[in-house]
Amino acid sequence: KQEVTQIPAALSVPEGENLVLNCSFTDSAIYNLQWFRQDPGKGLTSLLLIQSSQREQTSGRLNASLDKSSGRSTLYIAASQPGDSATYLCAVKGDYKLSFGAGTTVTVRA
Amino acid sequence: NAGVTQTPKFRILKIGQSMTLQCTQDMNHNYMYWYRQDPGMGLKLIYYSVGAGITDKGEVPNGYNVSRSTTEDFPLRLELAAPSQTSVYFCASSYGAGTNGGYTFGSGTRLTVV
Numbered sequence: 313k314q315e316v317t318q319i320p321a322a323l324s325v326p327e328g329e330n331l332v333l334n335c336s337f338t339d340s341a342i343y344n345l346q347w348f349r350q351d352p353g354k355g356l357t358s359l360l361l362i363q364s365s366q367r368e369q370t371s372g373r374l375n376a377s378l379d380k381s382s383g384r385s386t387l388y389i390a391a392s393q394p395g396d397s398a399t400y401l402c403a404v405k406g407d408y409k410l411s412f413g414a415g416t417t418v419t420v421r422a
Numbered sequence: 423n424a425g426v427t428q429t430p431k432f433r434i435l436k437i438g439q440s441m442t443l444q445c446t447q448d449m450n451h452n453y454m455y456w457y458r459q460d461p462g463m464g465l466k467l468i469y470y471s472v473g474a475g476i477t478d479k480g481e482v483p484n485g486y487n488v489s490r491s492t493t494e495d496f497p498l499r500l501e502l503a504a505p506s507q508t509s510v511y512f513c514a515s516s517y518g519a520g521t522n523g524g525y526t527f528g529s530g531t532r533l534t535v536v
Contacts, residue, residue, distance in 0.1 A: 316464065344524065346524050346525065348527075353532075354529065354530070355512065355527050355528060355529035355530045356512065356527040358524055358525070358526070358527075361524040401464070401465075403465075403525070405516075405524075405525075408453070408470060408472065408478075409455065409467050409470060409480065410455075410465075410467075410514075410525055411464075412457075412464035412465040413464050414462060414463055414464045415464065
């Protein structure tokens with residue numbers, strides 16, 4: 313059974329600092345890994361999708377890396393802003409479903 | 423371009439009542455899913471469907487039922503609501519297993535059972 317862990321559970325940083333969010337998974341037989349953002353009381357917004365054959369994906373200030381053999385992914389957010397405050401969820405795709413971590417709740421202080 | 427649409431957005435049920443959460447997608451995805459999210463927890467899979475007429479249980483199916491009569495629709499039925507079913511429910515869709523496509527989620531249904 314796939315287990316996905318996200319550390320830390322919560323993170324508070326001053327505006328402008330770079331964010332580093334970690335995700336680990338136990339079964340390396342995945343098709344892809346997806347990072348989502350969730351604002352309080354809202355749904356999930358897809359940020360980045362990394363295929364199993366890829367090492368990283370970038371979108372604007374966001375960069376996600378994937379090391380499938382070691383079961384790790386890292387989401388980097390450069391020059392954080394208060395608008396980046398949210399919960400970030402990591403999910404890995406197996407044969408038929410996504411397995412989710414519990415998320416990292418980020419607060420960026422102005 | 424609606425994506426995945428869920429209704430209702432909010433609902434309060436009394437213990438023992440029943441209801442159906444609606445989900446429809448317009449992307450012609452063959453796979454559809456129902457997840458629940460409890461506070462501080464990751465999303466747990468309730469049921470999924472790989473195509474019209476085919477459904478299967480996920481990690482936490484007890485107390486729920488689903489049907490998939492069309493590609494577009496995947497309703498979730500609660501027959502006898504219990505306080506343990508208080509949660510936020512998300513419907514999602516994707517292309518099939520073995521593909522590299524990502525998932526698209528609906529905006530969620532917040533359900534409270536009192």
